[in-house]
Amino acid sequence: MPRRLGGWARVGIVLSFVWTLGVLLWAIHEVGAASHLIDALYSKCISLPNSELRSCDAMATGLRADARLNVSGRALWLAVVVIPATWLLVYGVVALCRWAREGFQHSTLTGKRGLHHHDKRPT
Numbered sequence: 001m002p003r004r005l006g007g008w009a010r011v012g013i014v015l016s017f018v019w020t021l022g023v024l025l026w027a028i029h030e031v032g033a034a035s036h037l038i039d040a041l042y043s044k045c046i047s048l049p050n051s052e053l054r055s056c057d058a059m060a061t062g063l064r065a066d067a068r069l070n071v072s073g074r075a076l077w078l079a080v081v082v083i084p085a086t087w088l089l090v091y092g093v094v095a096l097c098r099w100a101r102e103g104f105q106h107s108t109l110t111g112k113r114g115l116h117h118h119d120k121r122p123t
Contacts, residue, residue: 012090016083027075034067 005013038060045056 012087016087019083020079023075023078026078027071030071031068034071035064038063038067 041063042056042060045051045059046053
């Protein structure tokens, strides 16, 4: 029987999905903003005297490709690296807190402060 996910794991999955969706929307926005800037540069290029349409087209095409590559690389990094790194960090913090809590619970089981399980009890 497969193990069911706890509430915090489900929250983590939802947050990971929301983060990925946010990264996708950010990337779409960035490509659109770059496209507007490239369009303005293209308009300026073709309005210059002695400008060649082919060189302006080539410049705009190259800039669009660079912008898409730049944004997709950053978006991929934000999704593929940040999400697993965050999961590892959270699991590490949870494991550390559980480990510390176990130490306190174990020392309180002896019933006396300062007396540890390996200490001999006075008789």
